Amino acid sequence: MQATVSITSRWQIHIPKAARKALKLTKPSQVEIKSDGNKLVLIPVKSRVLQLAGKYEKYTRGKKINLDRIRDYIDYSKA
Secondary structure, eight states: OOOOOOTTTTTTTTTOOHHHHHHHHSSSOOOEEEEETTTTEEEHHHHOHHHHTTTTGGGGOOSSOOOGGGGGOOGGGOO
16 A cells, blocks of 8 residues: 655644555554654554453453453443
């Protein structure tokens, strides 16, 4: 995918929809940016919570929880 984007006076760029889709970016999210010669490379960064997914699996009991759908497992009636 290739696109030309503008840089604003505040050094911001707009990531085109096709690029967001290709990188599976959602908002809010973060990307790591690296320079490779005269190119900038954007690398999606997983959230800190998602980076921990599976790290403590040996301590879990019961059914597995899909962290992408974590809100489905929260009981809001007791809040």
